[in-house]
Amino acid sequence: MDMTQYLDVFLEECKEHLGNLNQQLLVLEKNPGDLVALNEIFRAAHTLKGMSSTMGYEDLADLTHHMEDVLSDLKEGQLQADSYVVDTLFQCLDRAQLIIDQIESSGTADYDNQDLIEILSKIKDGHYSDAIPVSEERPQLNVKNELEASFDFALNAYDLTVLKEAVLKEYHIIALRIAVDPGSLMKSVRAFMVFKALEDDCEVLKSLPTVPDLEDGKFDQTFDLIVVTQTPVDIIIDRLEHISEIKVESYQMLEVDQLATSRPKEVEIPAKGQPEESTDIKKSHKTKHTVRVDIDRLDNLMNLVGELVMHKGRLGQIATSRKIAELNETMEQIDRVSTDLQSIVMKVRMVAIEQVFNRFPRMVRDLAKDLNKEIEFLLEGKETELDRTVIDEIGDPLIHLLRNAVDHGIEAPAVRVANGKPRRGTIVLRARHEGNNVYIEVEDDGAGIQTDRIRQKAIDRGLIGSKEAEEMTNEEAIELLFSPGFSTAENVTDISGRGVGLDVVKSKIESLNGEMQVESKPGEGTRFKIKLPLTLAIIQALMVSVRDEIYAIPLSSVNETTILLQEEIKMIQNQEVMVLRGNVLPLYRLDNLLEVPGESQSEELYVVVVRKGDKQVGLVVDTLIGQQEIVIKSLGKVLAGIPGIAGAIVAGDGNVRLILDISTLF
């Protein structure tokens, strides 16, 4: 059977599974007993194995098969997810990525994975090649009791899920040790009576020994139960004590945190303080019904919807001019449907930023390890949605900022402790919606930006003079970070500081019609704030006309508009200028710039003050038509790269209008 037609789907899914594996493995590393993560990892690895062997990529199948072996031992508690095991698994994922990359580029894979497979086998056999001792306290499903009695239950994932549910519904979880009088002749009957007594308002989740054993009387003087109930514990105990020959020897209310912390092999049960955790877990369990769609098809759909809306407008005009009531009613219906249609199509193009964020935890972890730093990496607002086009572009700038935060921001643990900070640094990557924008922040609690060092560096590099440096405010000094070829790390490391600096990040963000800001407090940390439009496909624009032609200027480059009389224009060195609140701005006439045929008649000139880099420039147009939301379209390959033209739009009347690109117009 020819599998090549499935190759794209296979690769796509492999990448998804690998991403998921990386993510869950990080969770597992943090919390070696996290059964949910472990199950997720197991499932993903299993799927990966199945897919690759179906597609005939035996190398990959073999590798994942051995991973699966180790994972299943982890699941059964025969192995512990210590750092060596996790590292090895990470290495396997990296190798799998390499294999997949190779498959993508050449269609075949040829990797010798024997080295990793050997390590995996050794781990499975319990022989660690690096002789890392198996930790003495092997995690067990113990409930350590502060009271004398210790309960020892083997809880499986199902039990834990039930417990979790119980906690959410505010049930009590009680561990009971019940003693049967040694003189009792029919222990099994007594046990049965205990169950009978609990039957009404409690659920016996677990018993030790098991229920059949109890019924056969196969137990000593005591047996243990975990009971989930809403009834107060004293009532239950009272009830049990009324059964003859039965005594409740000890009991313990199992607390949520206890389950979470004292039992590493268990699912973290959400305590009150962390409600997000629980929703997270729930979300990941929700099966999503999705269809993969080529982005081109979505673009086409969007085009067609745009057309529909346009023709609808024309139809509406006919309806009003001809005064046909029946048509008017129908038009209103069509109006409603097409508006819904439009917003759905827009939504379909939106992608959760999760897609970009998910690869960062692994990256930060690896970086931190390389640099011997301890870093807690937090992601917030992963579900924030952005247009696909922005998502594709935002990855690299964020990588750069995160690398910066790890490398320059967070101090070495010893330094942090010396400064009275927690050993572990924290980096937060946060995304949120606000109006028509998305804000992304990279925040660290590191040393902050040391403006003195920036000043010094700038002087050394000849960017500014020493006098200038002294007069500079701290904010201005921080701005220097964005000048080309600037890097303040004392050691040029592999991670950052190769001169490809923040200036690149900034210009990238600006090319996405975004803005970037830095806030920094010495000793407390730094925050990079990026503001991005929700979508690149739709922007706000100012429509202007020059003679018969109409152009759109992105509102993000417009500062203000003003009216000017012909005689207010001054000449400086053959350049037309205007004075705006004391500032002298150069004036450019759009008709000259674009060689628009015809002459301007008007005495009054409209000036659009636009931003080009840091400078303001006045753009003279005939009239201002107004602000409008426009859907950007590319001019296509044939007309790409015309300076000053950023793209085109289809206006309401069906005509094509061009969008000006201010940065390349003059």
Next chain:
Amino acid sequence: MQEVFDIQSTDEFQDGNEMQVVAFKLGNEEYAVDILFVQEIIRLLNITRVPRSGENIEGVINLRGNIIPIVNLHFEFNLQTSENQEAKRIIVFKLDEYQVGIIVDEVSEVLRIQGNNIEPAAKVYGNLEADHIRGIAKVNERLLILLDLAKIFEAGW
């Protein structure tokens, strides 16, 4: 070089090979293009001038939400355009990676041309100037200039 070109051309238009073309007029001359490249033929609609583009670019049109550049072949071939606006059409071509349109003065018809009725360009013209011409087709008493679209649109910019 001349040799090679000849051989290729004759191969292309062997006897018995039939091709369908769309015939149209530019000024007084009749041209034809392989119908496989033609996406559609539409009436003239508003063409938006694109400043700073080449002189051979007439502008862009909106075809059901797609922006399509329109090339001015009259300029390219140094031909007069006809006064009759009614008969003018835009022919939109679909090439590998892009769409592009041309304005023609009149679309005549769709024709089947036999391979042996096509004279390779190189035999008629010299070898250099005729780069954008695949050949000359004889249909009854008419002569149609068969255009090589890929060459034209590549060379234009």
